[in-house]
Amino acid sequence: MTRDAAVSIDKILHRNRSILLELTGKTKKPIKINRLQLDKKKFNFKYHTHTQVNSKGKTYHYIYDFWWMSFSDDEILIARR
Incomplete structure (x- = not known):
């Protein structure tokens, strides 16, 4: 993997984390959301x-x-x- 690819993947992971943080806030309790909410925010399900x-x-x-x-x-x- 090239350095540029690793940086791109890291950006996707951080964006995904930001989306999850935005949806959950500070709670540590599990929440259920509709998959469409993540799709609308451009959550990338392939990366974790x-x-x-x-x-x-x-x-x-x-x-x-x-x-x-x-x-x-x-x-x-x-x-x-």
Whole structure:
């Protein structure tokens, strides 16, 4: 990976984090939002820092100190660690 590509990915990750922070505020409680809200803000679902699969097989996508997961086709569950 080139330095320019790494910088681009880092910008996407920071933008995604900013979007999650804007939607959740300072709360650490999980919130459900409509996927369209993230789409309208140009959230990039392809980029995250890491993933984790829970005992029920649900995948948590992490972006630094936030995580999100698809709750249904239309809803996303978001929380902050």
